Amino acid sequence: MADSNETRRWQYLDQIRRNPGPFNQDSDVSEEALQALGQHKVLVIGAGGLGCEILKNLALSGFKNIDVIDMDTIDISNLNRQFLFRKDDVGKYKAEVAAAFVEKRVKGIKITPHNCRIQDFDEDFYKQFQLVVCGLDSIEARRWINATLVNMVDMDDSDSLKPLIDGGTEGFKGQTRVIIPTLTPCIECQLDLYTPRAAVPLCTLATIPRQPEHCIEWAHIIAWDQEKPFPDLDKDDPEHITWLYQKASARAQEFGITGVTYSLTQGVVKNIIPAIASTNAIIAASCCNEALKIATTIAPSLGLEESYMMYSGDDSIYTSTFKYDRKPDCPVCGGAAKPLAVDPGITLRELLDSFAVKPDMQLKKPSIRANNKTLYMQFPPSIEAQTRPNLDKTLKTDLGLDTGHEIAVTDPAFPTITFNFILSFTST
Numbered sequence: 001m002a003d004s005n006e007t008r009r010w011q012y013l014d015q016i017r018r019n020p021g022p023f024n025q026d027s028d029v030s031e032e033a034l035q036a037l038g039q040h041k042v043l044v045i046g047a048g049g050l051g052c053e054i055l056k057n058l059a060l061s062g063f064k065n066i067d068v069i070d071m072d073t074i075d076i077s078n079l080n081r082q083f084l085f086r087k088d089d090v091g092k093y094k095a096e097v098a099a100a101f102v103e104k105r106v107k108g109i110k111i112t113p114h115n116c117r118i119q120d121f122d123e124d125f126y127k128q129f130q131l132v133v134c135g136l137d138s139i140e141a142r143r144w145i146n147a148t149l150v151n152m153v154d155m156d157d158s159d160s161l162k163p164l165i166d167g168g169t170e171g172f173k174g175q176t177r178v179i180i181p182t183l184t185p186c187i188e189c190q191l192d193l194y195t196p197r198a199a200v201p202l203c204t205l206a207t208i209p210r211q212p213e214h215c216i217e218w219a220h221i222i223a224w225d226q227e228k229p230f231p232d233l234d235k236d237d238p239e240h241i242t243w244l245y246q247k248a249s250a251r252a253q254e255f256g257i258t259g260v261t262y263s264l265t266q267g268v269v270k271n272i273i274p275a276i277a278s279t280n281a282i283i284a285a286s287c288c289n290e291a292l293k294i295a296t297t298i299a300p301s302l303g304l305e306e307s308y309m310m311y312s313g314d315d316s317i318y319t320s321t322f323k324y325d326r327k328p329d330c331p332v333c334g335g336a337a338k339p340l341a342v343d344p345g346i347t348l349r350e351l352l353d354s355f356a357v358k359p360d361m362q363l364k365k366p367s368i369r370a371n372n373k374t375l376y377m378q379f380p381p382s383i384e385a386q387t388r389p390n391l392d393k394t395l396k397t398d399l400g401l402d403t404g405h406e407i408a409v410t411d412p413a414f415p416t417i418t419f420n421f422i423l424s425f426t427s428t
């Protein structure tokens with residue numbers, strides 16, 4: 001009886017999978033092939049707004065073996081859209097609560113939660129999955145997992161190719177994209193589609209703030225470090241946010257800037273992006289349909305030709321799916337050096353600051369080498385101190401750089417990426 005219930009439960013999904021399609025023309029899909037979906041190991045990154053939807057959809061699409069990573073705990077403000085959580089869950093780990101909820105609801109499914117950062121795992125961990133689905137609100141985390149999956153590709157081993165399905169939303173807008181590492185454009189190739197919102201050059205923060213966000217970032221990055229009011233910043237501790245809010249308000253007043261509020265402070269510090277439940281549902285649904293198509297080959301998925309679906313709901317509704325080309329000079333999947341046009345009279349510090357706002361870089365802590373010589377390194381402290389005097393030197397006259405020189409830039413947030421450039425001075 002239990003078995004027949006189980007069969008009936010999935011009868012509509014199985015019917016779709018048995019229907020003839022571009023990839024199964026004889027419609028002869030065996031029971032074994034239908035069962036294979038249950039063995040497919042999927043990793044979900046993020047158990048928040050998108051993550052709750054993704055876990056629910058994957059479970060109800062027949063996936064049975066899922067891991068989920070999220071380092072966050074549940075906040076009361078999550079409850080309006082993160083529907084796997086209840087008031088009693090506030091303070092508990094999102095991954096753990098979400099996994100337990102879906103396991104209870106969909107019998108026979110195994111969801112393994114990991115309450116940590118994606119960076120806490122190495123390639124051996126990521127190797128065990130056939131598919132990765134991301135529901136993240138952080139560009140940095142996306143770039144990290146993208147670089148990791150591209151690096152893992154071994155051309156002689158097709159199992160090393162892990163398709164990455166990435167969903168993202170902001171208010172009424174969203175996107176779904178499928179990355180097949182080394183074969184389709186990767187996230188780094190498409191980085192310039194996102195304007196860097198959080199990355200403000202340090203010199204702007206330190207000297208002339210123009211927006212309330214600049215004052216908050218100043219309090220967050222500079223004042224906190226100098227004054228260390230508490231040992232470690234806890235972004236969920238109201239006392240810590242209040243300290244930052246007061247610092248930012250004082251600075252805003254000094255520069256005649258209005259608009260610094262407690263909730264803006266919290267939003268900037270936690271990098272909170274406006275979230276609407278229905279946009280999350282739309283994007284998560286399209287991510288999971290692509291996951292089902294990739295895992296079962298019942299229909300062609302995104303990624304093979306067109307790889308990017310954008311959804312825009314803030315001016316009526318518009319959606320479009322397009323092909324985005326791989327970049328031969330992508331620092332992750334390309335490797336060719338890019339030309340870097342700069343004024344030879346600027347200082348090394350100005351050059352490094354420009355990497356924060358350059359849409360295809362967005363680096364907060366860049367280190368730089370030129371012609372294999374270290375010009376500035378953020379770590380370790382001894383090398384930082386040794387190379388710090390270079391920051392105020394000009395590129396051409398003081399440091400002796402010239403057009404045609406090779407520059408290599410790295411950042412601790414992305415340990416596997418090196419940005420290679422060929423220097424090109426704009427004037428002499």
Ligand SMILES: [Zn+2]
Pocket residue numbers: 185186187188189190327330331332333334
């Ligand atoms: Zn790329």
